[in-house]
Amino acid sequence: MFQIPKKLEWVNDTFNTGQKLGIFKARVTDQQLNGRTVTVNSGKEVIFFGNCSYLGLEINPEIQDAAIDAIRRYGTFFSSSRSFIGLDLNEQLEEQFEKIFERPVNICPTTTLGHISNLPILVDRKDAIIMDVFVHQCVQTAVALCKSEGTHVEFLRHSQLDLLEEKINQLKDKHRNIWYMIDGVYSMFGDGAPMKELEYLMNKYEQLHVYVDDAHGMSWAGPKGSGYVLSQIKYHEKLFLGASLSKGAGVGGAVMVYPDRKIKETIKNCGSTMVFSGPMHPSTIVSALKSVEIHLRPDFGDRQLAIKQRIEYFIKRSRQLNIPLIGEYLTPIFFIGVGSIENGIMFTTALIEAGFFVDIASFPSVPLKNTGLRITVTNHVSIEDIDSLLVFLSDFITKMESEGKFDREEVRKAFAPKVRVPKETY
Numbered sequence: 300m301f302q303i304p305k306k307l308e309w310v311n312d313t314f315n316t317g318q319k320l321g322i323f324k325a326r327v328t329d330q331q332l333n334g335r336t337v338t339v340n341s342g343k344e345v346i347f348f349g350n351c352s353y354l355g356l357e358i359n360p361e362i363q364d365a366a367i368d369a370i371r372r373y374g375t376f377f378s379s380s381r382s383f384i385g386l387d388l389n390e391q392l393e394e395q396f397e398k399i400f401e402r403p404v405n406i407c408p409t410t411t412l413g414h415i416s417n418l419p420i421l422v423d424r425k426d427a428i429i430m431d432v433f434v435h436q437c438v439q440t441a442v443a444l445c446k447s448e449g450t451h452v453e454f455l456r457h458s459q460l461d462l463l464e465e466k467i468n469q470l471k472d473k474h475r476n477i478w479y480m481i482d483g484v485y486s487m488f489g490d491g492a493p494m495k496e497l498e499y500l501m502n503k504y505e506q507l508h509v510y511v512d513d514a515h516g517m518s519w520a521g522p523k524g525s526g527y528v529l530s531q532i533k534y535h536e537k538l539f540l541g542a543s544l545s546k547g548a549g550v551g552g553a554v555m556v557y558p559d560r561k562i563k564e565t566i567k568n569c570g571s572t573m574v575f576s577g578p579m580h581p582s583t584i585v586s587a588l589k590s591v592e593i594h595l596r597p598d599f600g601d602r603q604l605a606i607k608q609r610i611e612y613f614i615k616r617s618r619q620l621n622i623p624l625i626g627e628y629l630t631p632i633f634f635i636g637v638g639s640i641e642n643g644i645m646f647t648t649a650l651i652e653a654g655f656f657v658d659i660a661s662f663p664s665v666p667l668k669n670t671g672l673r674i675t676v677t678n679h680v681s682i683e684d685i686d687s688l689l690v691f692l693s694d695f696i697t698k699m700e701s702e703g704k705f706d707r708e709e710v711r712k713a714f715a716p717k718v719r720v721p722k723e724t725y
């Protein structure tokens with residue numbers, strides 16, 4: 300009989316318990332979506348503060364019409380590897396993305412698949428990889444392929460560039476290139492990578508290359524929606540970017556950005572998933588073409604401005620209400636500390652009851668005592684929606700404190716030394 304591996308038992312049990320409570324794997328049963336609300340747990344309508352479609356483009360009528368038209372013209376799937384034959388639409392989309400990034404790009408069905416093609420080609424066994432301890436799991440998965448080929452791999456404390464510099468100095472005489480792997484915007488706490496300092500280090504150390512998963516930075520930030528990283532620095536010759544189109548761009552798929560055309564072509568011709576996996580669906584490619592067209596319009600900045608106003612309001616109001624917001628980052632991801640998993644369950648259940656859906660962030664995504672509410676804002680929700688969420692939370696925290704069930708200062712303290720390095724790498 301199948302035995303659940305010991306180390307997964309806890310995760311499995313947590314998911315199963317959470318599902319029974321309606322806070323994990325919640326099922327949305329609406330027959331039509333509007334982006335702002337969803338119906339969960341057999342009939343409860345809640346304002347959706349777990350949506351990562353930051354600009355609200357997933358229900359944009361122009362994009363929807365483009366996708367419907369594409370299915371009628373090209374069918375639901377073009378069933379061949381692009382290595383043999385593919386729709387010209389693929390190349391059209393790459394050309395359009397090059398207008399946003401001003402660098403060569405490859406498109407692929409998911410960010411994860413993009414990293415899996417990129418890393419084994421970019422990274423040599425003589426290289427060293429240093430991963431931020433919070434870099435997304437999909438980068439870690441691709442790094443494991445490099446490690447299995449003999450590349451030296453280690454983790455580093457979150458965003459600590461003084462330690463990075465020490466590491467570079469330790470490793471630089473023994474390795475060809477040094478790769479630092481990070482997220483552009485971290486998907487749990489919503490903090491942005493220190494790009495300006497990294498630019499300085501890339502200029503200082505010839506061997507340093509920076510590989511960034513900017514999945515959560517795409518569209519809402521940067522010139523023409525090119526993402527958080529390019530909102531901070533200009534493209535650097537030793538910078539490699541991957542961005543998801545299933546968040547800010549509102550369509551699905553991913554785009555990988557390279558410093559030069561030879562690298563792009565080598566990865567397209569030799570990357571395992573580029574060769575052996577199927578292409579993006581035609582409806583996704585055509586909706587991405589429409590989404591890029593929207594990104595390139597002169598009024599695109601209005602959409603970015605709308606989300607920035609919501610982000611700023613969230614921070615300002617949390618301060619006024621003394622909500623234990625962990626970090627105040629100008630990104631659409633917020634993390635409110637609640638401490639234990641039991642508190643996480645208590646908060647999320649009460650929030651659903653009150654008409655708000657937020658994600659519960661718990662172990663192993665965050666350390667055990669750092670459970671929190673991971674809240675995303677989109678252009679679908681109004682300033683009034685944000686206000687009512689935060690006022691509810693403030694009242695709930697006050698009530699829990701008066702009953703001795705919660706202590707916001709204790710929670711703040713639990714997050715102070717927040718970042719821990721895992722004991723083992725792999």
Ligand SMILES: Cc1ncc(COP(=O)(O)O)c(C=O)c1O
Nearest residue numbers: 409410411435437486512514543
């Ligand atoms: C930072 C980050 N990168 C990558 C992904 C996975 O993207 P994809 O589903 O395109 O593989 C996620 C998941 O949401 C993410 O948060």
